[in-house]
Amino acid sequence: MKNSKTIGILLFASFLIIPWNGFAAGSLKSKSFNGGNQAVPYESIIKKYAKHYGFDWRLIAAQIKQESGFKANAQNPSGAKGLMQLMPGTATAMKIKNTANPRDNIAGGVHYLRTQYDFYTDVSDPHRLMFALASYNCGAGRIFDSRDLARYEQLPHNQWEGIETTLPKLSSDYKDLHRKVWKKEKPRYGYFKGCKETINYVENIWASYEIYQKTMM
Numbered sequence: 424m425k426n427s428k429t430i431g432i433l434l435f436a437s438f439l440i441i442p443w444n445g446f447a448a449g450s451l452k453s454k455s456f457n458g459g460n461q462a463v464p465y466e467s468i469i470k471k472y473a474k475h476y477g478f479d480w481r482l483i484a485a486q487i488k489q490e491s492g493f494k495a496n497a498q499n500p501s502g503a504k505g506l507m508q509l510m511p512g513t514a515t516a517m518k519i520k521n522t523a524n525p526r527d528n529i530a531g532g533v534h535y536l537r538t539q540y541d542f543y544t545d546v547s548d549p550h551r552l553m554f555a556l557a558s559y560n561c562g563a564g565r566i567f568d569s570r571d572l573a574r575y576e577q578l579p580h581n582q583w584e585g586i587e588t589t590l591p592k593l594s595s596d597y598k599d600l601h602r603k604v605w606k607k608e609k610p611r612y613g614y615f616k617g618c619k620e621t622i623n624y625v626e627n628i629w630a631s632y633e634i635y636q637k638t639m640m
Contacts, residue, residue, distance in 0.1 A: 463639065464493040465506065468529050476537040481639055482552065483533055485631035486559075489624060490532075495525045507532025539563055546581045553583040553625050557590075561621040564612030568593055571611070575604045583625070591618040 463469065463484050473480035490508040491497035498504050502511060505528035514522050519531035539558035543551045543566075558566050572589035573580035580586075592600060593615035602608040 465525050465529065468526050472530050472533040476533045478533065478536070478552075479632075479636075481635035482628075482632050483529070483536075484639075485628045485635055486532075486536070486556065487529070488631055489628045495523065495528070504528075505532075507535075509535070535559065542566075549629075550582045553629065554586065556625045556628055557586065557621050560624045561615065561617055562612070565590065565593060565615050565621070568610040568612050568615075571604055572600070575600075587622055590615070590621060593618065 465487075466480075466484075469483050469487070470480040473483045487493055487506050491506050493506065495506055497506070497508065499508055503509060504511075504514075504522040506525055507528050509517070509519065509522050509528060509531050511522075513535055514520075514531055517531040517534045519527050521527050522531070536555055536559050540551060540555035542558065542563050543554045546554055554566055566586060569586045569589040569592075570580040572578075572592055573585040576589065578585040578588055593610050595614045598609070601610060605611060
């Protein structure tokens, strides 16, 4: 079990990728690699770190496609860099010094995804994987708050469908609902307007992942 200091560091790192300025990890559009019989860029590196952290390498490939289109020099205006679009604070937390290096970037990104996955021990796959992807994009706190809302509204808080329904309700447009759920009358981790970005992020990755499962071994 992680101690409170470690959890605090990881949560802080996860909030560094919230799209405050309208951008988020994964907002870059990919026009490259679509699966099929093509060789996956950086396949050996992806397989190595996916195996190390307990993921299907094809999921990581799908995430990289969404994040950067397999472009190692990709940079988002929000500051995210590299194949897995690591923010500076996240890279530091994952002990990655050179985000421009494909191996380091993938190692840090997959490690970070694992830290997010480990927050949801009470959730079963594939929903747990979707929660982890959403956390990677918008921060674990947003998913924690969405689960609070799902519990209150008697929605499946352990399933992606429940989070997909409640994530939009973290905006300030739902203050009346927030007063009923939290003692401080607002989401524990603040209001959130980037729900569409996060939902599209997860669903795009999952769609690519399903294709890769059928076309790549």
